[in-house]
Amino acid sequence: MRVVFMGTPEFAVPSLQAIVKSGHEVVLVVTQPDKPAGRGLKLKPPPVKVIAQQMGLPVFQPEKLNVPESLQVIANAKPDVLVVVAYGRILKEECLAIPPKGCINVHPSLLPKYRGPSPIQHAILNGDEVTGVTTMFMDAGMDTGDIILQQEVPIDPEDTAGTLSEKLAMVAADLLVETLKLIEEGRAPRIPQDHSKATYAPFLPPEIAHLKFDQPAKHLRNLIRALNPDPGAFAFFRGKRVKFWRAEVVDGQPTEQPGTIVALDKNRLLIATGEGLLMPTELQTEGKKSLPVSEWLKGTQPQVGERFS
Known part of the structure; x- marks a missing residue:
């Protein structure tokens, strides 16, 4: 034809x-x-x-x-x-x-x-x-x-x-x-x-890319997946935009304010959310390349109690 x-x-x-x-x-x-x-x-x-x-x-x-x-x-x-x-x-x-x-x-x-x-x-x-x-x-x-x-x-x-x-x-x-x-x-x-x-799937509004940590960790993880590779979900840390490319969900009932770093070691970072904990596995600070979380932690050296906003 x-x-x-x-x-x-x-x-x-x-x-x-x-x-x-x-x-x-x-x-x-x-x-x-x-x-x-x-x-x-x-x-x-x-x-x-x-x-x-x-x-x-x-x-x-x-x-x-x-x-x-x-x-x-x-x-x-x-x-x-x-x-x-x-x-x-x-x-x-x-x-x-x-x-x-x-x-x-x-x-x-x-x-x-x-x-x-x-x-x-x-x-x-x-x-x-x-x-x-x-x-x-x-x-x-x-x-x-x-x-x-x-x-x-x-x-x-x-x-x-x-x-x-x-x-x-x-x-x-x-x-x-x-x-x-x-x-x-x-x-x-x-x-x-x-x-x-019928259900509808309109364009996702640009503001949805800014992570709101008072939402459940499961929703945040799905949002990160849905916005990878474009435009990328993000939050701010120490005044700089950080893109979240991949993350996992960890069970728990955090009492800290959403967005707060509640635990970390050289390979892991846990962030309080509205329900459960978000564990990012790939992050990218603005102006820098995307990194596995272990490398990002090494370069950024965050502290427990600091917040993503």
Whole structure:
């Protein structure tokens, strides 16, 4: 089949590679424009653009998608099907109507759970043990279309948003190839979602990254996992921002004020929380590199009774 592929971040790269490998003709890759990055604010291409150019595929980066000029470029590619994997913008009905076999979305959750832009982070934040990938026919709503295929993926207790995203990206690629095969053969199911069971996963607000130690240690640990690698959960210590990249929970009923260091040795640091103790295992003081807690302790030399705020 002739495929227009729409995607932007690293998560979408395995899906694009899998489509090409499976023998479908990718007639156009649509991705978001290059964006300034780094201290020099040099324009950086999105990962999908980089891999598409390496494979010799035509790339289109419209500033605005749902305008006649952009839609005409897509229509001129004459796709049989349009595939969306983390493109980052909403497709309006005019775009959805272009391919005769429909528009397919790959979503990293078991819909109707976690509709929206941040399903991976919310699954970890909520302490879920299982998530998955859904392929669906797109409609005008946000992740509301009929389901084609789903596959469960277990969430390891040590998974971060980064590691879970990598796992789901590989599952998504395989599920997408299977989905396209069913569409090509005219055998793709259309399973309506139960909208009464829908939950939503909006973007996490920036302020959530500032750890509030009056919350339970278990919640703080999940938050740290959900914000790794971007943007990273943090607190302040001796006036400097310290990012918490990994942490464990230790049972206990601290009487000290939340955020207080209640115990430490050369390899361990325990922080009082609203419920239980938080034991960070990887920390990064601003301006320095990320360190195992043993190295951070050696360089910082905190004292029992000092507080993270």
